[in-house]
Amino acid sequence: MVLKKRVDYRFKGFPVPVIPKAPRSARRRVPFNKADDGRACAIELLASLAGQLLQESESSASSNASEGNHLPEFSHGVIEQDRQDVVKPLKTEEVHQGSCAESTFKIEVASRNSSRKSLSHAKTDCSRERVSVNTNSDCWKKVEADVKVEISDCDNKFGQCPDRLVETPENFRESSDGNIKKGFKWEQEAGSSCFQESTLADKCSLKEHLELYVSPTLIDSKSNIKSPFHRKSFPSASFSRHGNGNKLGFRDDDENFLRCKKVCTKSKAFRSPRRIAHRRIRNLMSSKYWKTAPKLKDCELSTSDLGVTNYHKRKTCYGVERSQHNTIVKRRKFFDRVSGVTSDGGFSSESVSNSPQKGTDGDKPSSPAKLHVSKAKDSHVKFSIKSIRIPELYIEVPETATVGSLKRTIMEAVMAILGGGAHVGVLLQGKKVRDDNRTLVQTGLSCNANLDTLSFMLEPTSLQAPPTVGVGDPSSQCETSQATRPTETPVLYSGITDTLPDSPLLTYPGNLIESNHESTSSPADTTVDKITSDSRALVAVPASTEALAVVPLSQKTKRSEFVQRRTRRPFSVAEVEALVHAVEELGTGRWRDVKLRAFENADHRTYVDLKDKWKTLVHTATISPQQRRGEPVPQELLDRVLAAHAFWSQHQTKQHGKHQAGPGTLKISEASAERPCVS
DNA sequence: ATTAGGG
DNA sequence: CCCTAAT
Structure with a gap:
C-alpha cells in the first residue's frame, strides 16, 4: 500500500516523498487534553488581558512576530487552576428570585496566594480564585465583583527586581488630557525562574503583575526588566523542500511557541488544541471593543507635556509565550493575584502606603497595602502601585449558568470596560482628584505628605470622559460621582446574550452620567458602542433566553464580540x-x-x-x-x-x-x- | 478532526 | 480569514 501510494504521488516525474500514513486515528499525534481546549474562563481572560493591552499596541508593528507571540496561550496550568476554583457561597441572603430569571450573584473573585509548594506544583497550586456566588433578590445590588490585581513587587528573575517605582516630580502637572492616565501599563513580569523554589513562590506570585505607571516619569532602573525572551524574527517565507514534496518550513513565532508545547503534549500538527485554545482566548480577548477602542496602547505614549521620557515599551508581557513553561506558570500566577475586591467605580489601587524605605531595594512590604508610594529625594514621589481595582460590576446571569460561564462573563465585562480604554483616576482620601492640572504638591501628594490615602483606579474611558475630567477640585467632583458612588451604575453584565453580537449590551444610566464630560476625549473617544460614561456600564441581560441554555454564554454567544482575527499572512x-x-x-x-x-x-x-x-x-x-x-x-x-x-x-x-x-x-x-x- | 462552502 | 454545517 504504502509503496503504491508513493508511486502515485509522483507527479511529473518528481518522486514524491512518502508520507507515512496511518489511519487518521493513528496519525493523530496525541490526544490532547480537553481541558485544555479553549476553555477560556473569565479568569484566564483576565490574565491575558494585561498582555492584550500591550499586545494591542505592539501587534501592529511586526506582522510576523505579532500573531502569536504575545497572545497568551493557556495551557493546562490554567485549566487546572480553573478546576481548582472553589466556589463558595459567601452568603446566601435570601434567595430565590422566584422564577427563573435572573438572580443576582455576588461575586467575589478573590485570589490569594496559596502556598506554593514545589515547582511542579506551582502551576496548579499557585492560588485559587474564589468565586462566591450569592443570590440576592435585589437585582441591583447584585454583583459586586472586584477583581483585584495585585501589583506587587517581586524579585526579578534573578531575584533582583524590586518594586517598580515610578517617580514623578511632585510638581509636575498632570496634563489636562490626562497624560498620567495614559501611563498605565499592564505588565507581566518576565521573571521566570521564580518557580524554582517554593520559598520564592510567594515572591513569584508577585512577580507578574499589572503595572501601573502612574506617571511617565522616571522609572526606577530596576524596574526595567528585560524580557528574557526574544522574539526572533523569522523569515516569513523560507522553506525548504524535502525531496520532491515541497515542505515548507516556515513557522513563525507563534507557531514556534505552539510547537514547543507540542513537544510536551503532542497535539495535532495543524492546529493543535492548544492553539485552538489559544486562539479562542485570543479571540475573546479582542473584541470589537478592543478594536475600536483606544486600547491601552497609550502606555506607549510619552508624556511630552512633561518633557519626560516615557517608558520603554517592554516586550516582556505576554509576548513571550516562547517561554513555554514559564509562560504558563506565569499566567497562572497572574491569576493568582486576582483577589476579591470591592468596587467602587473603577479599578483602583487598593491602598497606598508610604514607604519611604521601600524605594529602591527590593523591600517588600509585607503590609497589605497594595500601593506603595515612596518618597524619593528630589521632590520626586515614587509610586509603586501594587494593585488596582476594577470598577464595580453588576453581573446578571441565570442561575443555571455554570460557574465557568460566570467567570467568563465577568471577564467579558471587564474586557468590555477596558476595551473602551481606561484611564487612571486618582483618589486621595477617597475623593477623586479631578483636576489634572494640579500639581502633585497641590493635590497633596508631596514627598512628605501622607499618602496613605492615595489610591488610583482604572476607569473605563470609553464613552465620555468619566469622572476624571473634571474641573475643580477633588471635593467638587466628589459630589457627583462620589456621592452617588455606591451605586454609580456599576457594570451590569449579562453573560447571556445570544444575539446581538454587535449590539452593545451596555447601556448606561443616563442619570449617572456626569454633567461635564468634557472627557479628555483623549484616547479612545467614542469608541465603539458606548460602553459607559461613568465608570460603570450597565449591561442589560436578556434573561429569558438563558433559562434554557445553561451555558450559552461564552462560546458561541459572545465570542463573536471578542474575536480577533489572526494576523494576516x-x-x-x-x-x-x-x-x-x-x-x-x-x-x-x-x-x-x-x-x-x-x-x-x-x-x-x-x-x-x-x-x-x-x-x-x-x-x-x-x-x-x-x-x-x-x-x-x-x-x-x-x-x-x-x-x-x-x-x-x-x-x-x-x-x-x-x-x-x-x-x-x-x-x-x-x-x-x-x-x-x-x- | 476534516471537508466544503459561504461570507 | 472566519464561521459553520456536515461528515
Whole structure:
C-alpha cells in the first residue's frame, strides 16, 4: 500500500516523498487534553488581558512576530487552576428570585496566594480564585465583583527586581488630557525562574503583575526588566523542500511557541488544541471593543507635556509565550493575584502606603497595602502601585449558568470596560482628584505628605470622559460621582446574550452620567458602542433566553464580540508554489494531506487556510492580472493552478485521487495540455 | 478532526 | 480569514 501510494504521488516525474500514513486515528499525534481546549474562563481572560493591552499596541508593528507571540496561550496550568476554583457561597441572603430569571450573584473573585509548594506544583497550586456566588433578590445590588490585581513587587528573575517605582516630580502637572492616565501599563513580569523554589513562590506570585505607571516619569532602573525572551524574527517565507514534496518550513513565532508545547503534549500538527485554545482566548480577548477602542496602547505614549521620557515599551508581557513553561506558570500566577475586591467605580489601587524605605531595594512590604508610594529625594514621589481595582460590576446571569460561564462573563465585562480604554483616576482620601492640572504638591501628594490615602483606579474611558475630567477640585467632583458612588451604575453584565453580537449590551444610566464630560476625549473617544460614561456600564441581560441554555454564554454567544482575527499572512510565492505542487499531486479535497505534505512545518497554515488559498488562487488565476492584488503570483503558477483545478474537478478528488495510478501525474499533464484557455 | 462552502 | 454545517 504504502509503496503504491508513493508511486502515485509522483507527479511529473518528481518522486514524491512518502508520507507515512496511518489511519487518521493513528496519525493523530496525541490526544490532547480537553481541558485544555479553549476553555477560556473569565479568569484566564483576565490574565491575558494585561498582555492584550500591550499586545494591542505592539501587534501592529511586526506582522510576523505579532500573531502569536504575545497572545497568551493557556495551557493546562490554567485549566487546572480553573478546576481548582472553589466556589463558595459567601452568603446566601435570601434567595430565590422566584422564577427563573435572573438572580443576582455576588461575586467575589478573590485570589490569594496559596502556598506554593514545589515547582511542579506551582502551576496548579499557585492560588485559587474564589468565586462566591450569592443570590440576592435585589437585582441591583447584585454583583459586586472586584477583581483585584495585585501589583506587587517581586524579585526579578534573578531575584533582583524590586518594586517598580515610578517617580514623578511632585510638581509636575498632570496634563489636562490626562497624560498620567495614559501611563498605565499592564505588565507581566518576565521573571521566570521564580518557580524554582517554593520559598520564592510567594515572591513569584508577585512577580507578574499589572503595572501601573502612574506617571511617565522616571522609572526606577530596576524596574526595567528585560524580557528574557526574544522574539526572533523569522523569515516569513523560507522553506525548504524535502525531496520532491515541497515542505515548507516556515513557522513563525507563534507557531514556534505552539510547537514547543507540542513537544510536551503532542497535539495535532495543524492546529493543535492548544492553539485552538489559544486562539479562542485570543479571540475573546479582542473584541470589537478592543478594536475600536483606544486600547491601552497609550502606555506607549510619552508624556511630552512633561518633557519626560516615557517608558520603554517592554516586550516582556505576554509576548513571550516562547517561554513555554514559564509562560504558563506565569499566567497562572497572574491569576493568582486576582483577589476579591470591592468596587467602587473603577479599578483602583487598593491602598497606598508610604514607604519611604521601600524605594529602591527590593523591600517588600509585607503590609497589605497594595500601593506603595515612596518618597524619593528630589521632590520626586515614587509610586509603586501594587494593585488596582476594577470598577464595580453588576453581573446578571441565570442561575443555571455554570460557574465557568460566570467567570467568563465577568471577564467579558471587564474586557468590555477596558476595551473602551481606561484611564487612571486618582483618589486621595477617597475623593477623586479631578483636576489634572494640579500639581502633585497641590493635590497633596508631596514627598512628605501622607499618602496613605492615595489610591488610583482604572476607569473605563470609553464613552465620555468619566469622572476624571473634571474641573475643580477633588471635593467638587466628589459630589457627583462620589456621592452617588455606591451605586454609580456599576457594570451590569449579562453573560447571556445570544444575539446581538454587535449590539452593545451596555447601556448606561443616563442619570449617572456626569454633567461635564468634557472627557479628555483623549484616547479612545467614542469608541465603539458606548460602553459607559461613568465608570460603570450597565449591561442589560436578556434573561429569558438563558433559562434554557445553561451555558450559552461564552462560546458561541459572545465570542463573536471578542474575536480577533489572526494576523494576516499573505502567502508567499514560495508557499503558493508548494501548495500548487501539492495539490497537483493530491488533488483538491485532501487538504489535510496537502497540509501534511507541504506545510507541515508551517503551523500557521492550517488545512483550512490551504483550502482557502487554493480557492483564492483559482479565483486569482481567473481574473485579469490587473485585478490581482498583493504579491504577484507568477503566471506559471497560476496556470498550474487552473490546470490542476480543472483536472481535479473532473476527477473526483476524493474518490480515486491518489489511487488512480496514472491519473495523478499524467492526467494533470494532460489537463494542462487541454486546459481551457489559460493561455 | 476534516471537508466544503459561504461570507 | 472566519464561521459553520456536515461528515
